[in-house]
Amino acid sequence: MAEEEIAAAVELQGLTKRFGADVTAVDSIDLRIEDGEFFALLGPSGCGKTTTLRMIAGLEFPTEGSLRIYGEEMGTLSPNKRPVNTVFQNYALFPHMTVLDNVAFGLRMQKVDKAEANKRAQEAIEMVRLGQMAKRKPNQLSGGQQQRIALARALVNRPKVLLLDEPLGALDLKLRQEMQIELKSLQREVGITFVFVTHDQEEALTLSDRIAVMHDGKFLQVASPENMYERPANRFVADFIGQTNLLEGTVEDAETVCLANGARVSVANDKAEGAKVAVSLRPERINVHALDDKPDGPSLEGVVSSVTYLGTAHSYRIAMDWMEIEVREENRPSRGHFNAGDSVLISWHSDGVWVVDN
Amino acid sequence: MVDTESVNGSPVTPELEKAAERADSRRGFLLALPALGFLTLFFATPLVIVAIYSFATRNRFGGTDLSGWNLDSYRRLGEPIVRDILYRSLFLAFITTVICLIFAYPFSYYLATRKESVRNIMLVFVMIPFWTNFLVRNYAWRVLLGNGGPLSQATEAVGLGETSILFTPTAVVLGLVYGYLPFMVLPLYASIERIDWRLVEASRDLYASGWTSFRKIILPLSMPGVIAGSILVFIPSLGAYVTPELLGGAKTTLLGSYIVTQFLTARNWPAGAALSMVLMIVMLITTIIYFRKDGKTL
């Protein structure tokens, strides 16, 4: 029992999946997902997210490595013997069964008494607020409703771990945001460990307790959303999570980086002297000033090359002779905005920047 | 200046929309006309003739009187000889269909789960028998099953003694299964191949074993193929003529042969026509049942 408590919900060690000789979809990853965590796997298309998830579900067997769920080695255990359930990207609802039969399927397979299975399935359908739809076939539901039924079908089994493969991918923005909120509150309610695959960084940031950024079958960083955003481990992560400007330069000392145009900026860093780095400057952390309004602290001079109105903000592209920088400045009615062709100064607070390896 | 006369490019009104739709459907009809004409001429007309003859009377000289309309020929179907033939034919067609299904399902399943290249090669193998004349193939079966033929030699070699199944219902069923198996394989393959395998994965994820997944997901979803294949085998088996003639011999008369006898030997065209009509109605009913259920997915 004591051992049970310290066991991670999911523990991967050196997990590798190769397809044939030359495709390594997942390349020796190590990961510990804690009990009750909302964990996001984030990365660009083809980086191995789905493959990782499928290995946890047992739909794909690893080529090498260890995969434990609550301390138990899964090996090549078949999917029906694992305490996990999946919400598939395309929902994969059974087209020839009613919504109720879909949701009750898992319970019936586990030999739950028929009346009991139906009762629990009906409850699960009500939990996702589709109580009146129980008698329908999946093709008589909208995309968002199908998604919710897929969720109910998995959750009704009370799996120890719920795997979700881009469950909101097919929904439009508004519905997606609603579902995100619903998903999050549902997860808190049921307390089940969620492993959530997405390639939408915003979704990962809003929903999860921790995020793993994946690239080419490897994890680049595993961290909380805030750490991921504020202290990205490398250039790829900095660029992938949110938007950023990467100013190339060389480390001079622990306090200073010499940028590629020769400007010295003071930024705290832990890199070796002389290391090639990039200074990550988030667009919303940069201030724009007129030329005669010299800010204190580091600043660079440039010319506004384009202005985009975003509703809540203005986005400027500011051209300097060595690179272009993107700046986002929140709109306030009392303040005007700059126009294309204006010469400006940009500045930032020294705590708003972060140095990554180049 | 704006050309108010032109139809193309003037604002659309409901009348104009209707007119355009009508023009569209006229064009569609014109395209279908050749095939429609052909079918009317060469399919519907003979069918009507058969129907008319089935209500006519055979005269003493073996000709047909079209004047006296009656149901005598249909009444004759109740006679024990005809009824036995009908039942025997239905039974053999049913057995043939079941055996085809039992053979074809696993094979189609295997086929549908292979790589594209393997599938294509195997599909060609399924079609190969069609490259040879049906009659020739039936004669080949006669040799195969005949006294002292390869089958008999083989059973003798393993000590089971001679087999002489030629001219028995077993031989007929064997021949029919051989002849119509591809008609079962192809629709089955098509419907299994179309199944979304992610549904099977979903069922496995929901604690179904491999066998249960098959029963609950694959089998129901491949039902359209099962039904289509069964109809495609059952119907021609029921009316088969060549195979029962060549492999069944004189002892097991089936519907097809009996109808031919009525027309050619007994010169009782009304009886032959009535039997043909019954056969057609049985087939029509099976087909309608099928289309009512799942026809869309054929």
Ligand SMILES: Nc1ncnc2c1ncn2[C@@H]1O[C@H](COP(=O)(O)OP(=O)(O)OP(=O)(O)O)[C@@H](O)[C@H]1O
């Ligand atoms: N069955 C397979 N056979 C061969 N290669 C495969 C197979 N499945 C996946 N791959 C390859 O493995 C890599 C990772 O695929 P995976 O589906 O895990 O990506 P993903 O991160 O989920 O991408 P996406 O965001 O597009 O869904 C890809 O390069 C893909 O081409």
Ligand SMILES: [Mg+2]
């Ligand atoms: Mg994927």
